Amino acid sequence: MAMRIVVKTTAVIAGAGLLLGAIGRVHAQDAATLPAATSGRGEQAPVADDAAASPAAGADAGPLPTLAVAPLDGADARGALPVQNEKPGRIAEILVTARRVAESQQEVPIAITTMSAADLQREAINSPQDLQGRVPSLVVSTSSQMRNTESPAIRGQGQDFGTSPGVIIYFAEVPLPGDPIASNQGGPGKFLDLSDIQILKGSQGTLFGRNTTGGAMLLEPTRPKDAIEGSLRAEYTSYSGQGYEGVFNTPLFSDRLLLRAAAKYFDRDGFTHDVVTGKDYDNKHFWTGRLGLTWRPFDPVENYLVGYYTDSQDNGTGAVIEDINREELNQGIAASIGLGVLSQIPGLDLSQTANLGCLVLDTFGPSKNCGQDILDEQHARGDRHVQLSADPDDILKTGGVIDQLNVDITDEMRIRNIASYSTFKHHYRWDIDGSRAAFTDYNPDDDHFEADLDNYTEELQLQGTSLNGLLRFALGGYYEHANIDGYSQATALFIQSVLAQYQMTKESYAPYAQGTLDLGYLADALSGLSLTAGARYTTDKTHIDATFVQTALGTLKLVDDAFSNDIKDSAPTYTVGLDYKFGANLVYGKVSRGYKTGGEAPDSVNPDHRVYKPEYVTNYEIGQKSDFEMFGMPARLNTSAYYTDYSDLQKSATDTYLRPNAVNLTPTVGVTVYNVGKASIAGFELEGTLKPTDSLTLIATYGYTKAEYKKFDLLIGDILPHLDCTGTHVQKGNVADLHCVPVQNTPRNQFSVSARYLWPFDPSYGDIESSLTYAWTDRRYGAQTTLPEDEPGSWLPAYGLLNGSIHWDKIFGSAFDVQLYGTNLTNEKYRLSNSSIWHLTFFRSSVYSEPRIIGVQMGYRWGQ
Numbered sequence: 001m002a003m004r005i006v007v008k009t010t011a012v013i014a015g016a017g018l019l020l021g022a023i024g025r026v027h028a029q030d031a032a033t034l035p036a037a038t039s040g041r042g043e044q045a046p047v048a049d050d051a052a053a054s055p056a057a058g059a060d061a062g063p064l065p066t067l068a069v070a071p072l073d074g075a076d077a078r079g080a081l082p083v084q085n086e087k088p089g090r091i092a093e094i095l096v097t098a099r100r101v102a103e104s105q106q107e108v109p110i111a112i113t114t115m116s117a118a119d120l121q122r123e124a125i126n127s128p129q130d131l132q133g134r135v136p137s138l139v140v141s142t143s144s145q146m147r148n149t150e151s152p153a154i155r156g157q158g159q160d161f162g163t164s165p166g167v168i169i170y171f172a173e174v175p176l177p178g179d180p181i182a183s184n185q186g187g188p189g190k191f192l193d194l195s196d197i198q199i200l201k202g203s204q205g206t207l208f209g210r211n212t213t214g215g216a217m218l219l220e221p222t223r224p225k226d227a228i229e230g231s232l233r234a235e236y237t238s239y240s241g242q243g244y245e246g247v248f249n250t251p252l253f254s255d256r257l258l259l260r261a262a263a264k265y266f267d268r269d270g271f272t273h274d275v276v277t278g279k280d281y282d283n284k285h286f287w288t289g290r291l292g293l294t295w296r297p298f299d300p301v302e303n304y305l306v307g308y309y310t311d312s313q314d315n316g317t318g319a320v321i322e323d324i325n326r327e328e329l330n331q332g333i334a335a336s337i338g339l340g341v342l343s344q345i346p347g348l349d350l351s352q353t354a355n356l357g358c359l360v361l362d363t364f365g366p367s368k369n370c371g372q373d374i375l376d377e378q379h380a381r382g383d384r385h386v387q388l389s390a391d392p393d394d395i396l397k398t399g400g401v402i403d404q405l406n407v408d409i410t411d412e413m414r415i416r417n418i419a420s421y422s423t424f425k426h427h428y429r430w431d432i433d434g435s436r437a438a439f440t441d442y443n444p445d446d447d448h449f450e451a452d453l454d455n456y457t458e459e460l461q462l463q464g465t466s467l468n469g470l471l472r473f474a475l476g477g478y479y480e481h482a483n484i485d486g487y488s489q490a491t492a493l494f495i496q497s498v499l500a501q502y503q504m505t506k507e508s509y510a511p512y513a514q515g516t517l518d519l520g521y522l523a524d525a526l527s528g529l530s531l532t533a534g535a536r537y538t539t540d541k542t543h544i545d546a547t548f549v550q551t552a553l554g555t556l557k558l559v560d561d562a563f564s565n566d567i568k569d570s571a572p573t574y575t576v577g578l579d580y581k582f583g584a585n586l587v588y589g590k591v592s593r594g595y596k597t598g599g600e601a602p603d604s605v606n607p608d609h610r611v612y613k614p615e616y617v618t619n620y621e622i623g624q625k626s627d628f629e630m631f632g633m634p635a636r637l638n639t640s641a642y643y644t645d646y647s648d649l650q651k652s653a654t655d656t657y658l659r660p661n662a663v664n665l666t667p668t669v670g671v672t673v674y675n676v677g678k679a680s681i682a683g684f685e686l687e688g689t690l691k692p693t694d695s696l697t698l699i700a701t702y703g704y705t706k707a708e709y710k711k712f713d714l715l716i717g718d719i720l721p722h723l724d725c726t727g728t729h730v731q732k733g734n735v736a737d738l739h740c741v742p743v744q745n746t747p748r749n750q751f752s753v754s755a756r757y758l759w760p761f762d763p764s765y766g767d768i769e770s771s772l773t774y775a776w777t778d779r780r781y782g783a784q785t786t787l788p789e790d791e792p793g794s795w796l797p798a799y800g801l802l803n804g805s806i807h808w809d810k811i812f813g814s815a816f817d818v819q820l821y822g823t824n825l826t827n828e829k830y831r832l833s834n835s836s837i838w839h840l841t842f843f844r845s846s847v848y849s850e851p852r853i854i855g856v857q858m859g860y861r862w863g864q
Contacts, residue, residue: 090634090691091627091634091635091636091689091691093105093106094106094114096108096112096114096198097173097198097218097220098110098112098198098218099207099514100173100207100461100474101463101474105625106584106586106625106627106636107581107586109532109577109579109586109588109590109623110200110201110202111201111202111621111623111638111640111642111685112198112200112201113135113136113138113198113199113201113687113701114196114197114198114199115196116195116196117193117194117195117196120191120194120197121807121819121857122756122769122771122805122807122819123771123773123803123805124803124805124821124823124855125191126191127150127188127191128140128150128152128169128217129150130823131197132775132777132801133750133751133752133775133776133777133800133801134701134752134773134775135199135701135703136201136685136687136701136702136703136750137154137201137683137685137703137705137750138152138153138154138199138201138703139152139154139158139745139746139747139750139777139780140152140153141153141158141745141780141782141832142832142833142847143158143159143161143183143745143833144161144782144783144833144834144835145161145182145183145430145833146182146316146317146394146428146430146847147317147832147847148184148188148312148314148394148396149182149183149184150183150184151165151183151184152167152169152185152214152217153166153167153214153745153746154166154199154201154202154214154215155201155202155214155215155642155644155705156214156644156679156681156705156707156743156745156746157213157617157644157646157681158183158214158745159183160183160650160651160652160673160744160784161181161182161183161652161671162181162601162603162652162671162672162673163596163612163650163651163652164210164211164596164597164598164615164650165178165183165185165211165596166211166212166213166214166596167212167214167215167216167217168185168208168211168212168216168217169185169186169190169216169217169219170216170217170218170219171186171190171219171221171308171400171402172219172220172221172304172306172402172404173218173402173404173418173459174400174402174418174420174422174457175457175480176190176219176398176400176422177398177400177422177423177424177453177455178453179426179450179451179453180451180453180484180486180504180602181450181451181486181488181602182426182428182450182451184396184426186310186398187286187288187310187312187397187398187424188266188284188286188288188310188312188396189264189266189286189287189288189310189312190219190288190310191219192245192262192263192264192288192290193222193247193260193262193290194219194220194221194222195220195221195222196220197217197218197219197220198217198218198220199215199216199217199218200212200215200216200217201214201215201640201642201685202214202215202592202619202621202642202644203573203575203592203593203594203618203619203644204592204594205536205573205574205575205592205593205594205595206512206514206534206535206536206573206574206592207474207512207514207534207536207575209508209510209512209536209538209573210508210510210538210540210571210573210595210596210597211595211596211597212594213594213595213596213615213616213617213646221290221292221306222247222260222292223258223260223292223294223304224249224258224259224260224292224293224294224304225249225258225260226251226255226258227249227250227251227863227864228249228250228251229249229250229861229862229863229864230246230247230248230249230861230862230863231245231247231859231860231861231862231864232244232245232246232859232860232861233245233246233857233858233859233860234858234859235855235856235857235858236855236856237268237853237854237855237856238851238853238854238855239268239269239270239271239283239853240268240269241266241267241268241269241284241853241855242266242267242268243265243266243267244264244265244266245262245263245265246262246263246264247260247261247262248260248261248262249261249863255296256295256296256297257293257294257295257296258293258294259291259292259293259294260291260292260293261289261290261291261292262289262290263287263288263289263290264287264288264289265287266284266285266286266287267283267285268284269283270282270283270314270315270318271384271850271851272318272320272383272384272385272386272848273318273384273386274318274385274386274387274388275381275385275386275387276387276436277391280315281315281316281317281318281386281388281392282315282318282850283314283315284314285312285313286310286311286313286314287310287311288308288309288310288311289308289309289310290306290307290308291306291307291308292304292305292306292307293305293306299408300407300408300409301406301407301408302405302406303404303405303406304403304404305401305403306401306402307399307400307401307402308399308400309397309398309399310396310397310398310399311396311397312394312395312396312397313393313394313395314393314394314395315392315393315394316392316393316394316428316429316430316431317392317394317430317431317847318386318388318392318434319388319431319432319433319434319835319845319846319847320386320434320845320846320847320848321374321375321378321433321434321435321843321844321845322375322434322792322793322843322844322845322846323375323793323843324361324370324371324372324374324375324843324844325838325839325842325843325844326357326358326370326371326842327352328357328720328838328839329357329358329361329370329842330351330352330354330355330356330357330358331351331352331357331720332357332493332719332720332841333351333356333357333360334351334354334356334357335667335719335720336493336496336667336669336719357370358370358371360493360494360495361437361494364437364438364494365436365437365494366437367437371437374435374436374437378434378435383829383846384848384851386434386435387435387436388431388434388435388436389431389435389436389437389438389441390429390430390431390438390441390442390443390491391429391443392428392429392431393427393428393429394427394428395426395427395428396424396425396426396427397423397424397425398422398423398424398425399422399423400421400422400423401420401421401422402418402419402420403418403419403420404416404417404418405417405418412464412465412466413462413463413464414462414463414464415460415461415462415463416459416460416461416462416463416476417458417459417460418457418458418459418461419457419458419459420455420456420457420458421454421455421456422454422455423453423454423455424451424453424455425449425451425452425453426449426450426451426452427444427446427448427449427450428442428450429441429442429443430442432835432837432841433835433841433843433845434835434845434846435843437494438491438494439492439493439494439841439842439843440490440491440492440493440837440841440843441490441491442488442489442490443489443490443491444487444489445489448487449485449487450486450487450488451484451485451486452484452485452486452487453482453483453485454482454483455480455481455482455483456480456481456482457478457479457480457481458478458479458480459476459477459478459479460476460477461474461475461476462475462476467517467521470517470518470520470521471515471516471517471518471521472515472516473513473514473515473516474513474514474515475511475512475513475514476511476512476513477509477510477511477512478508478509478510478512479507479508479509480506480507480508480509481505481506481507482504482505482506482507483503483504483505484502484503484504484505484506485501485502485503485504486500486501486502486503486504486602487500487501488500488501488603492669492841493841493842495552495553496550496551496552496558497550497551497552497554498548498549498550498669499547499548499549500547500548500549500602500603500670501546501547502544502545502546502547502602503544503545503546504542504543504544504545504600504602505542505543505544506540506541506542506599507540507541507542508538508539508540508541508597509538509539510536510537510538510539511536511537512534512536512537513534513536514533514534514535514575515532515533515534516530516531516532517530517531518530519531528580528581528582529578529579529580530578530579530580530581531577531578532575532576532577532578532579532590533575533576534574534576535572535573535574535575536573536574537570537571537572537573538570538571538572538573538595538597539568539569539570540567540568540569540570540597540598541566541567541568542565542566542567542568542599543564543565543566543567544563544564544565544567544600544602545562545563545564546562546563546564547560547561547562548560548562548603548605548668548670549561558668559605559668561605561668563607563610565600565610565611567598567599567600569597569598569599569613569614571595571614571616572593573592573593573594573595574592574593575590575591575592575593576590576591577589577590577591578590584626584628585624585625585626585627586624586625586626587622587623587624588622588623588624589621589622589623590620591618591619591620592618592619592621593616593618593619594616594617594618594619595614595615595616595617596614596615596616596617596650597614598611598612598613598614598615598650599611599612599673600612601652601655601670601671601672601673603670603671603672604655604670604671604672604673605655605657605668605669605670605672606655606656606657606670606672607657609655609674609715610672612650612672612673612674612675613648613675614648615646615647615648615649615650615675616646616647616648617644617645617646617647618645619642619643619644620642620643620644620645621640621641621642621643622640622641622642623638623639623640623641624639624640625637625638626638630690633691633692634690634691635688635689635690635691636687636689636690637686637687637688638686638687638688639684639685639687640684640685641684641685642681642682642683642684642685643680643681643682644680644681644682645678645680646678646679646681647678648675648677648678649675649676649677649678649679649709650673650674650675650676651673651674651676651714651784651785652671652672652673652674652784653671653672653673653674653714653717653784653785654669654670654671654717654718654840655669655670655717656668656670656717656718656719656732657670667719669719669840672717674714674715676711676712676713676714676738677709677710677711677712677713677739678709678710678711679707679708679709679710679712679743680707680708680710681705681706681707681743681746682705682706682707683703683704683705683706684702684703684704685701685702685703685704686700686701686702686703687699687700687701688700688701694758695758695759695760696755696756696757696758697757698753698754698755699752699753699754699755700751700753700754701750701752702749702750702751703749703750703751704748704749705746705747705748705750707742707743707746708739708743709738709740710739711739712737712738712741713737713738714735714736714738714785715733715734715735716730716731716732716733716734716735716736717732718732718839718840719732720732720839722736722785722786722790722839723736723786723787723789723790724736724737724738724787725737725738725739725740725741725787738785738787740787741781741783741784741785741786741787742781742788743781744780744781744782744783744784745780745781745782746780746781747777747778747779747780747798748778749776749778750775750776750777750778751775751776752773752775752776753773753774754771754773754774755771755772756769756770756771756772757769757770757771764812764813765811765812766808766809766810766811766812766813766814766817767807767808767809767810768806768807768808768809769806769807769809770804770805770806770807771804771805771806771807772802772803772804773802773803773804774800774801774802775800775801775803776798776799776800777798777799777800778798779795779796779797779798780795780796781794781795781796782794782795782796782833782834782836783834783836784836786836786838786839790838790839791834791836791838791839792838792844793831793834793835793836793844793846794834794836796830796831796832796833796834797831799828799830799849801823801824801826802824802825802826803821803822803823803824803825804821804822804825805819805820805821805822806819806820806821807819815861815862816858816859816860817858817860817861818857818858819856819857819859820854820855820856821855821856821857822852822853822854822855823850823852824849824850824851824852824853825852826852827851827852828849829848829849830848830849831846831847831848831849832846832847832848832849833847834846
């Protein structure tokens with residue numbers, strides 16, 4: 001029923017858009033020319049910038065448009081889309097590389113949201129978290145982890161703690177390296193000097209491969225240009241923030257060898273303060289640098305080499321304790337030392353009489369009344385002042401080198417090779433409970449990284465056209481190799497210490513092919529109707545060596561375990577779709593299959609639970625894209641409706657194990673990944689742009705998501721019983737029915753409205769533009785495997801954010817500009833995440849939102 005409603009809604013809106021386009025003056029595109037490249041928000045970008053900034057523009061910048069619906073007569077021999085000025089007042093075309101080639105967004109049968117460099121600056125978007133609420137169906141959350149995690153989920157599919165990602169962030173067509181346990185991808189500063197950001201929605205299993213079951217986020221760096229130019233910017237913000245950024249571009253040898261360098265430094269105090277140490281948490285302190293080199297030794301050959309490095313060292317996350325689960329603390333402490341029988345006598349819970357949990361908390365907290373004084377102290381301080389035991393920090397060092405080689409064999413054939421090396425090192429101390437008591441603290445030594453990763457990728461493509469341009473195709477192969485060292489040291493329940501170490505090697509390889517045929521080849525009456533089909537076969541191999549040591553009171557060894565394993569998974573994925581282009585309108589429908597790799601959970605303690613299988617999705621989608629005039633005003637309306645069916649769901653959950661015939665009755669506690677069942681997600685997305693005047697642009701977005709589990713059978717590994725959907729408290733070792741649990745990170749409604757206005761002052765004063773955006777996100781569920789009534793605080797509240805900016809460019813005709821901006825202007829405070837381990841370590845804590853930030857940027861540029 002939900003799917004029928006969504007489809008009907010889409011049909012009505014799509015039909016309305018097409019009808020308005022028919023009765024208005026439809027902006028039909030000339031096949032030989034395309035207007036100037038712009039942002040996905042409808043802003044015209046400077047021609048000189050975009051022509052070299054994007055791989056889609058410039059005669060030598062990008063690959064052949066191998067998957068375009070029809071050949072572009074205006075494309076040159078290298079296949080780049082021509083860039084020309086558009087008529088004033090029109091909504092300009094948007095160039096994207098969503099199908100690994102340069103195409104107009106309005107001709108690509110994929111749901112895409114795009115933002116240009118100008119959009120990012122105007123709306124003060126510096127990280128994935130800043131995109132929250134602005135992109136339909138995109139949720140960027142901490143996934144109950146640290147503030148810097150910024151884990152993206154699209155259409156309800158993302159990454160849980162310890163599982164494979166569902167959305168991959170690509171930089172220059174290569175996946176950014178990430179933490180295999182925590183959900184980080186890349187580091188801060190990855191939005192520096194970008195040409196654009198493209199958010200692709202739905203499974204991208206053919207051209208982008210595994211782990212894009214929800215979609216992909218493409219970050220395209222600005223390419224070197226044939227011009228001497230650059231810019232310097234200084235920024236000052238609330239909380240003593242200061243940042244400095246520089247970009248320099250120059251040809252080194254005619255137009256054959258071009259260089260572009262960019263760097264940024266940013267430092268800002270935190271907004272959560274430790275009342276004992278004086279340390280400020282939730283601060284920012286990083287620098288990042290990038291160097292790009294384009295080499296064109298002769299006309300058929302172009303090589304783009306880019307290297308980057310980021311060093312971030314901040315004081316970690318200021319979590320806030322909210323409550324203590326005293327009843328289960330008593331039961332859990334008893335069970336953790338082999339006395340679980342005290343709470344299993346029907347009608348008599350001797351663990352409460354023994355009061356062992358409160359005794360341990362009072363002794364090691366310390367506390368006078370089973371933690372009530374800890375809660376009272378925190379409530380009196382407020383959410384921006386804390387006292388933490390773990391001395392949090394967050395240190396991340398990441399970098400990489402990417403090489404893209406394009407060789408035109410003929411006017412119709414091109415070979416592309418994309419090779420990369422990247423490194424990712426992540427050290428963090430994390431006080432999960434947000435208190436002075438060590439309920440759960442990650443506290444490794446300073447000289448250990450929780451994740452230390454080296455990653456290599458190689459991709460070879462053949463792109464081309466045939467049948468007089470009516471058939472466009474791409475085929476290739478992808479290889480990836482990763483070496484990972486992992487280290488995890490933690491304190492749990494005040495007296496237990498856990499040390500887990502692993503060495504992991506991962507390999508992945510995948511041949512693929514995709515093509516698009518204009519069916520006009522078969523009959524003239526079918527001209528404009530295109531069939532796209534693609535397939536990919538992925539093989540993943542993993543080898544792991546791991547050790548797990550658990551001690552009590554620092555000296556009493558409870559567990560000392562080691563294991564090795566080899567895992568191999570393989571799966572086919574595919575895309576099949578039809579699209580029809582008429583005038584300035586596109587309608588499409590497609591089916592795609594996606595695959596999220598399986599693996600081995602390094603923190604698992606039960607030998608039978610260490611390996612988890614791949615997760616699969618099948619996505620059904622229809623959509624339309626149209627440009628038209630509404631009462632003489634240029635308008636654009638893009639809509640899509642989808643239904644996603646996925647199986648073998650991966651969910652991380654508690655894993656406990658007591659060795660057979662063990663003398664020590666203390667169970668080992670870890671975390672593993674289970675395949676728990678099936679789910680469906682249906683939704684609708686809308687993005688609209690209207691230009692009432694040449695100076696005023698209005699933008700609206702909306703996303704509706706309905707997600708539910710069809711089957712969710714979890715093998716209970718908790719020490720204590722687990723409430724399921726039948727109302728039964730399921731004991732360890734049995735299966736709980738959790739199909740009624742809300743799907744994590746899927747708000748039902750998201751929308752945003754934006755307005756920007758270019759003030760009609762004398763041009764000699766410069767250009768003054770103001771912008772205002774309001775973005776709303778419904779409440780969302782923050783837990784994975786527990787019912788709302790059994791996990792306090794698991795519903796994260798709805799919130800709306802108001803952001804604005806005023807930008808004065810070319811001040812009095814000079815090369816200077818200044819921008820005043822504000823984020824969260826109404827200073828909303830809301831919970832970003834919930835700890836969601838009420839039944840594991842018996843507390844509830846929250847991470848709170850960033851407060852209002854006011855900033856000013858001043859810039860100077862030359863040669864542009």
